[in-house]
Amino acid sequence: MLTSTVEPSTAARTRPSYSTFPVSVVRLQRRSESFVRVTFGGGSLRDFGTTGLDQRIKVILPLPGIGVSAFPDGIDWYASWRALPEQLRNPIRTYTVRAVRPEAAEIDVDFVLHGDGGPASRWVAGAAVGDELAIVGPHVEAEDPLSGVEWRPGDARTVLLAGDETAAPAVCSILAALPRETRGSAFIEVPCAADIEVTDAPAGVTVTWLPRTHTRRAHGVALSDAVREWTALHLAGRAAAGSVSAVSATEQNDEDDIDIDHGILWEVPQQRSTDDGLYAWLAGEAGAIKSLRRFLVSESGIDRRRVAFMGYWRAGRAELN
Ligand SMILES: Cc1cc2nc3c(=O)[nH]c(=O)nc-3n(C[C@H](O)[C@H](O)[C@H](O)COP(=O)(O)OP(=O)(O)OC[C@H]3O[C@@H](n4cnc5c(N)ncnc54)[C@H](O)[C@@H]3O)c2cc1C
Structure with missing residues (x-):
């Protein structure tokens, strides 16, 4: 009952x-x-x-x-x-x-x-x-209507969304709801080209589907390459505009040793951004997301308060309850 x-x-x-x-x-x-x-x-x-x-x-x-x-x-x-x-x-x-x-x-x-x-x-x-x-x-009458929602961009108007097939439903829903003036990119890695969907997204947000069968590469590789390339261009653009705001790895109190085989990789900013800068959202296989986290936070100096990292599943391990 x-x-x-x-x-x-x-x-x-x-x-x-x-x-x-x-x-x-x-x-x-x-x-x-x-x-x-x-x-x-x-x-x-x-x-x-x-x-x-x-x-x-x-x-x-x-x-x-x-x-x-x-x-x-x-x-x-x-x-x-x-x-x-x-x-x-x-x-x-x-x-x-x-x-x-x-x-x-x-x-x-x-x-x-x-x-x-x-x-x-x-x-x-x-x-x-x-x-x-x-x-x-x-529940429609929930006291907190955002309970169970991690997309919290605040005033950010440049977005990076990246996920594998398990995150595709979330990425597509978020894209359809974005304010039309939003700019940025979404990368969605899927098993094959037949999995590509027509996506409703603002004109300023480029949506790139990454079918693995096209590249014959392992899970997460195409997504990783795409995010790395986008981040390099984004940071170069900000540097050219004189608005570099990268923070050092030390300042970020990095905790790269998260044990994704015994815990859940789930790191989401609690405070909403009050400027119109970058907000990034990454979800998918925990090993792939952990390595993207290391790249964005430790190597690229992107402020971790601007990025939500979520391990949606872990290769070789059933969901923990
Ligand atoms: C917030 C959140 C939202 C999610 N949304 C979706 C969604 O909308 N659609 C969706 O399909 N999934 C989604 N997932 C992922 C889904 O919960 C996992 O894939 C889950 O493990 C599937 O359960 P299962 O019983 O099939 O496999 P499990 O019993 O959990 O795992 C059994 C085996 O299958 C492997 N495995 C699990 N998922 C995959 C996969 N996708 N590809 C290859 N191997 C896999 C595991 O590594 C394990 O070895 C979401 C997860 C989270 C945390």
Whole structure:
């Protein structure tokens, strides 16, 4: 039985930021070689929050024979879920809301197909209309409507967005919501050319898709090269304009030894930028993002308060819950 509930960190709030929404699959669309769009429906989704951007959600996957019936509700759902015997503990995975249609009580989520090595990818490969799951996501009346959203550019008007296929839904949602005067670049690395989508972005933001099959290079290499090249040009442009604001690695209190095999790479600026300079957002495989973090912060001296770095998954390791 699933009813409204909240994330542990928000339990003290008067109004919960997150709720549990019982859902079923209403449509499945194979978007491309690597992506399946799942449309979830359910009456309670009329109360789903609509901020969009890189809004993250938890997808509660069904267990054979019992579906999501054992998934606990209430404020302490997470602690209760952890206390369940393993055979009753539904797999939980993190995804991005690609579209929200409260009037139709529907949301879309774009899943990457990456084989049968994980419960989410395995589920979506065999998903059928009518499958019942649950989504833990933002409530429309949440006290903090930006809970679970990391895109916080403040007044920045030059943006750099970079991500792999798991970040493509977030990057596309952010691009579509950018103020039209925004300038900058977005780089999206995907498995193959068929995964390229038509993207809605301001005229001043260049969107570059980087299909790996074109280059036959390993995951993250094309993204890394593109970000390095863009950063060199950006810094050269700022130097030519006499507005260099790089800070030294020491000043940045760099912590490059983040252990991405036992922890989560998640470093996002807490304060919003109050000038119209750069804001960068990078998400994808943790090893690739960690190396981009080192390049931008330690080698290029970009102020880490201007960059959000997020390890969305880690090669060779299932999502930690
Ligand atoms: C905030 C956030 C938003 C996200 N949004 C999306 C989204 O919208 N769409 C999306 O598809 N993913 C998204 N992800 C990534 C997704 O949560 C992970 O890919 C997750 O590990 C998938 O779960 P799984 O059960 O399929 O695999 P797991 O059980 O977690 O992992 C099993 C194995 O598969 C490998 N693996 C996991 N993901 C991939 C991959 N993409 N390619 C190759 N190997 C992989 C792991 O390294 C591991 O070896 C997001 C992650 C975060 C943190």
